[in-house]
Amino acid sequence: MGGTLDICKNRLLELGIVPVHAQQKKGPFAAAIIEIEAVRPDGSGSRYVYKEPPADRKFEIELFQALGGNISEWAPKVIACFTDDPKALLTEYAGEPVLNQYRTSEREEQKRWLRKIVRRLARLHAATAPHASGWLKSGVLQPYPFSMQWPEWAGNQLLRLHERRFPLDTVAFHKETMAIAESFYPYYAPSLRCPLVLTHGDMHLGNIVVDERRLTFIDWEWSNAATPVRDIAILVQDVEDDELADYALRMYIEELLSHGYESGAGDLMHDYYRSLLDNTIMMAAWDIELFFMGEKSEQELARSLTVKRMRIKSSWERICAPAPGNLLE
Numbered sequence: 001m002g003g004t005l006d007i008c009k010n011r012l013l014e015l016g017i018v019p020v021h022a023q024q025k026k027g028p029f030a031a032a033i034i035e036i037e038a039v040r041p042d043g044s045g046s047r048y049v050y051k052e053p054p055a056d057r058k059f060e061i062e063l064f065q066a067l068g069g070n071i072s073e074w075a076p077k078v079i080a081c082f083t084d085d086p087k088a089l090l091t092e093y094a095g096e097p098v099l100n101q102y103r104t105s106e107r108e109e110q111k112r113w114l115r116k117i118v119r120r121l122a123r124l125h126a127a128t129a130p131h132a133s134g135w136l137k138s139g140v141l142q143p144y145p146f147s148m149q150w151p152e153w154a155g156n157q158l159l160r161l162h163e164r165r166f167p168l169d170t171v172a173f174h175k176e177t178m179a180i181a182e183s184f185y186p187y188y189a190p191s192l193r194c195p196l197v198l199t200h201g202d203m204h205l206g207n208i209v210v211d212e213r214r215l216t217f218i219d220w221e222w223s224n225a226a227t228p229v230r231d232i233a234i235l236v237q238d239v240e241d242d243e244l245a246d247y248a249l250r251m252y253i254e255e256l257l258s259h260g261y262e263s264g265a266g267d268l269m270h271d272y273y274r275s276l277l278d279n280t281i282m283m284a285a286w287d288i289e290l291f292f293m294g295e296k297s298e299q300e301l302a303r304s305l306t307v308k309r310m311r312i313k314s315s316w317e318r319i320c321a322p323a324p325g326n327l328l329e
Contacts, residue, residue, distance in 0.1 A: 095211025
């Protein structure tokens with residue numbers, strides 16, 4: 001930790017920024033993240049975030065170098081991309097995560113948060129839709145990786161819970177998930193209908209921060225060229241109330257189409273349930289990992305897995321149904 005802090009401080013000084021206080025964040029982060037209070041060259045005070053990702057997770061730096069101007073409206077202001085080892089990113093502080101405020105809010109306030117978020121997200125997707133295929137062809141963006149990686153991880157995680165005698169029928173959950181996955185994943189990619197956009201890729205409420213009412217999306221390392229509703233399918237993982245999740249989807253689709261996105265509500269919903277199935281399986285595995293890391297209690301995990309198990313089933317039923325109902329009606 002000391003080495004990372006020292007490197008961070010030295011790099012700040014080279015930029016003429018004098019660190020007053022710097023502290024590495026604690027939590028289940030793959031990257032080393034240091035929050036900094038500093039004095040700028042003009043003598044004013046400011047706050048920064050220094051992020052040093054692991055060796056195999058450098059894409060966020062590459063993304064900001066290649067497309068920083070295209071996503072600056074939604075991303076934190078980048079001060080420097082350090083391309084010498086250890087590679088790192090320095091951005092201005094953009095606020096605190098929405099997650100805690102959302103969780104402690106009344107239902108109507110939660111709806112307001114979701115409305116603000118999906119409107120901002122829809123603008124990102126509409127703005128990048130005309131360019132995403134070109135970025136994909138040039139190698140600036142990669143396609144979303146469709147594979148059995150997530151269900152295999154989820155299956156292993158559920159069996160780990162069974163060995164711990166976790167108070168849920170994790171064996172049945174495992175069997176259901178693997179049976180669905182084996183039928184779904186071979187046809188997942190070719191079944192999607194919507195034009196590609198730049199997706200954030202990790203759009204949970206912990207990666208949406210607010211400062212003086214401005215919403216900013218942080219942690220772009222999982223960005224891909226993908227169907228736009230992939231980000232909504234990730235966002236609703238933090239929304240356990242199904243009515244609120246459906247509300248977020250409706251608001252998002254209406255906003256996206258109002259910006260001229262070239263698809264229809266039916267195709268967006270078609271892709272949404274496929275993305276929801278995929279991402280719910282992934283997040284079930286991640287929630288279990290958080291439990292083993294001590295970041296989630298047994299009660300929290302049991303509630304989360306109960307919701308996710310129901311969503312996996314209902315998403316699969318929607319996918320298999322000949323004509324899903326229209327949430328926009």
